[in-house]
Amino acid sequence: MALMPVADALAQILADAAPLEAEREPLDAAHGRVLASPVIAGRSTPAADVSAMDGYAVRAVDAGVGAVLNLAGESAAGRPWPHAVQPGQAVRIFTGAVLPAGADAIVIQEDTTRAGDRVTVLEAAQPGRHIRRAGGDFAAGSVVLPAGRRLSARDLALAAAADRAEVEVIRRPVVGLVSTGDELVRPGTGANAHQVILSNIYSVGALAREAGAEVRDLGTLPDDDAATRQALRAALDAEVDILVTTGGASVGDHDLVAPSLTALGVDLAVHKVALRPGKPLMFGRHGASRILGLPGNPVSAHVCALLFLVPLIRRLAGHAAAPCLPLAPGRLAAGVKANDQRMDFMRAEILGEKDGIALVRPLPVQDSSMLSVLARADCLLVRAPFASAGMEGDRCDIIRLED
Ligand SMILES: Nc1nc2c(c(=O)[nH]1)N[C@H]1C(S)=C(S)[C@@H](COP(=O)(O)OP(=O)(O)OC[C@H]3O[C@@H](n4cnc5c(N)ncnc54)[C@H](O)[C@@H]3O)O[C@H]1N2
Ligand code: MOO
Numbered sequence: 387m388a389l390m391p392v393a394d395a396l397a398q399i400l401a402d403a404a405p406l407e408a409e410r411e412p413l414d415a416a417h418g419r420v421l422a423s424p425v426i427a428g429r430s431t432p433a434a435d436v437s438a439m440d441g442y443a444v445r446a447v448d449a450g451v452g453a454v455l456n457l458a459g460e461s462a463a464g465r466p467w468p469h470a471v472q473p474g475q476a477v478r479i480f481t482g483a484v485l486p487a488g489a490d491a492i493v494i495q496e497d498t499t500r501a502g503d504r505v506t507v508l509e510a511a512q513p514g515r516h517i518r519r520a521g522g523d524f525a526a527g528s529v530v531l532p533a534g535r536r537l538s539a540r541d542l543a544l545a546a547a548a549d550r551a552e553v554e555v556i557r558r559p560v561v562g563l564v565s566t567g568d569e570l571v572r573p574g575t576g577a578n579a580h581q582v583i584l585s586n587i588y589s590v591g592a593l594a595r596e597a598g599a600e601v602r603d604l605g606t607l608p609d610d611d612a613a614t615r616q617a618l619r620a621a622l623d624a625e626v627d628i629l630v631t632t633g634g635a636s637v638g639d640h641d642l643v644a645p646s647l648t649a650l651g652v653d654l655a656v657h658k659v660a661l662r663p664g665k666p667l668m669f670g671r672h673g674a675s676r677i678l679g680l681p682g683n684p685v686s687a688h689v690c691a692l693l694f695l696v697p698l699i700r701r702l703a704g705h706a707a708a709p710c711l712p713l714a715p716g717r718l719a720a721g722v723k724a725n726d727q728r729m730d731f732m733r734a735e736i737l738g739e740k741d742g743i744a745l746v747r748p749l750p751v752q753d754s755s756m757l758s759v760l761a762r763a764d765c766l767l768v769r770a771p772f773a774s775a776g777m778e779g780d781r782c783d784i785i786r787l788e789d
Pocket of ligand 1 (some may be wrong): 531565566567569570582583584585586587632633634635636637638641663664666680681682683684686754
């Protein structure tokens, strides 16, 4: 059977994948989300002229070296002095406090001496010195954060300072994870030798969450035709944006995902990709939901989630389009043999870096069941279909594993 090129599979999976609808969220819940509409400042910051230092608010014209001023009052942050500074007066002021009317400079306290209510100026005041002007950070009505921006921790503080307790962000895609296989048991529950411990949901779930999805574990299905069909229908009815299955994707008698999806009317736009690991990958649509069928082998499931699920989630969550295959430059530290028709994503280690180029050596075992090798890898060494043999020192492409 002809295998679909990776680029074509990606194009199918990302076709029509546009940002989901907007929702209002409190700032705490908005970190990492994408703004659906701009944040407009509800007030200027600072909202009034304020002092940047602890000292005395004065009229600069009165406060030359040696001037002795009368202490008239105090302006603290949150407790402004409600009068105007008169000629010959100083007002005690603290950082962040509103500048009293009449004053046009701050003399910092280190540049004064004080005896009771008499303040002697040791360093001449300069008009405007140590004053933060109203609106100096941002003005009321201005756009402080544009639509489309991914909200950083710093952005949350800025939105709060702009007097916004909530922001309008793109809804998180909901990803439902379904595992398949009679052999699967949860970790820590006493698996027998003929059983396999469910691991894929942990790596795939973590990647999905990191990409911006809300992840729901929809449980494990037995290798039974009717049960699989019924459970997949229920999973699709659960209104997930992306249903991710793992396992049961290949051609064995117990690989039931593709026939079940077909029976439910899902047209598989992708089924079998020229990819290693991950050949049995499948993708289809059902109403507004997308279905990604990942192979059961744990390394294959992880690599396919990285290559296909992450960009899909990012598109739906409104993130700016990033390259789907985030290739970085590398140099081979060991030879690799010629490749066949499947684009290969070999688990590899980075031995060092020179001028931003990683020195890369494929790990000796490339079995797609081996999680210890995947965990040890620093990157995937990407080999194009039918690439000729590579020699030590040749340039190569890698994808860094940064999860
Ligand atoms: N005759 C052929 N056999 C196979 C082919 C093929 O083209 N012809 N493809 C192989 C490739 S490539 C892969 S990848 C695997 C994937 O097959 P399935 O998606 O059907 O996966 P399963 O058979 O269900 O499981 C494979 C393996 O992975 C374990 N597994 C499954 N789910 C999980 C999970 N959630 N957590 C941890 N481990 C899991 C399962 O127990 C099996 O050991 O097919 C090849 N065969
Ligand atoms: O594609 Mo399978 O993932 O080669 O083992």
